[in-house]
Amino acid sequence: MTEKADLQSVLDRAAAGGRITPEEALDLYRDAPLHALGAAADAVRRRRYAGTEHIATYIIERNINYTNVCVTACKFCAFYAAPKDTAKGWTRDLDDILRRCAETVELGGTQIMFQGGHHPDYGVEYYEKHFAAIKEAFPQLVIHSLGASEVEHMARISGVSVEEAIQRIHTAGLDSFAGAGAELLPERPRKAIAPSRSPGSAGWRSWRRRTGWGSSRRPPC
Ligand code: SF4
CATH class of the missing domain: 3.40.50 (Rossmann fold)
Structure with missing residues (x-):
């Protein structure tokens, strides 16, 4: 299991485009603070959709x-x-x-x-x-x-x-x-x-x- 203190470094690695292991993904799923998880996901989205990263769409x-x-x-x-x-x-x-x-x-x-x-x-x-x-x-x-x-x-x-x-x-x-x-x-x-x-x-x-x-x-x- 990933130590709590290491969760942020796993998030930082993922946000920078690095790979994470299945065990680390499970630890993030179970224990990562929601806002930190959201910030890392947003960083990945912005990198993948550079140029339109300011656009997020939804429907009702x-x-x-x-x-x-x-x-x-x-x-x-x-x-x-x-x-x-x-x-x-x-x-x-x-x-x-x-x-x-x-x-x-x-x-x-x-x-x-x-x-x-x-x-x-x-x-x-x-x-x-x-x-x-x-x-x-x-x-x-x-x-x-x-x-x-x-x-x-x-x-x-x-x-x-x-x-x-x-x-x-x-x-x-x-x-x-x-x-x-x-x-x-x-x-x-x-x-x-x-x-x-x-x-x-x-x-x-x-x-x-x-x-x-x-x-x-x-x-x-
Ligand atoms: S309502 Fe949907 S999920 Fe529920 S028993 Fe029927 S098919 Fe399965």
């Missing part, structure tokens, strides 16, 4: 959870409700979702993340209806949502191919995939904590090649 995005009902049962997830657990399960109706979109726009938001469980009844038609309604009411909002596991699930529910599902939800209003989460993990941890999320990291790479759709990366929904 709202995460709208449409249901917590999910058949996937990831082991780490405290959010989901099994379909039979009607006491815990809930679903937002379209009016509620549109109201949240309106609040986002009023606050200067430009993007929504439509995120929820793998509901056993929600096929492609559900997403088409909701994305189309959001785009009709708020054409200025970017819809950045879903991932491989959700798309495979909705295609299965609707009895269509993944390619058709993607084409239809894109036509309805989906602008980009968020990429969701646990399917990006290597097989061993994915099988341990989210065995039902498909298609797994290898499958996800082939899925992206097949469909031509990439994604950003996010924590599991």
Whole structure:
């Protein structure tokens, strides 16, 4: 373990572009003072993006959870409700979702993340209806949502191919995939904590090649 007094020298080395070991990275993660860590990260950013280092951008995005009902049962997830657990399960109706979109726009938001469980009844038609309604009411909002596991699930529910599902939800209003989460993990941890999320990291790479759709990366929904 890196001595506390040495953490600053590790940060200084990283900020100057030097390599740090996995053990040092873990020590920084666990024990580095937040402001010192942020200052080192900022120094790296400024060096890597010299010329535009004075520009840092962000967007205002709202995460709208449409249901917590999910058949996937990831082991780490405290959010989901099994379909039979009607006491815990809930679903937002379209009016509620549109109201949240309106609040986002009023606050200067430009993007929504439509995120929820793998509901056993929600096929492609559900997403088409909701994305189309959001785009009709708020054409200025970017819809950045879903991932491989959700798309495979909705295609299965609707009895269509993944390619058709993607084409239809894109036509309805989906602008980009968020990429969701646990399917990006290597097989061993994915099988341990989210065995039902498909298609797994290898499958996800082939899925992206097949469909031509990439994604950003996010924590599991
Ligand atoms: S992380 Fe997402 S897919 Fe997994 S159980 Fe929770 S809601 Fe379902």
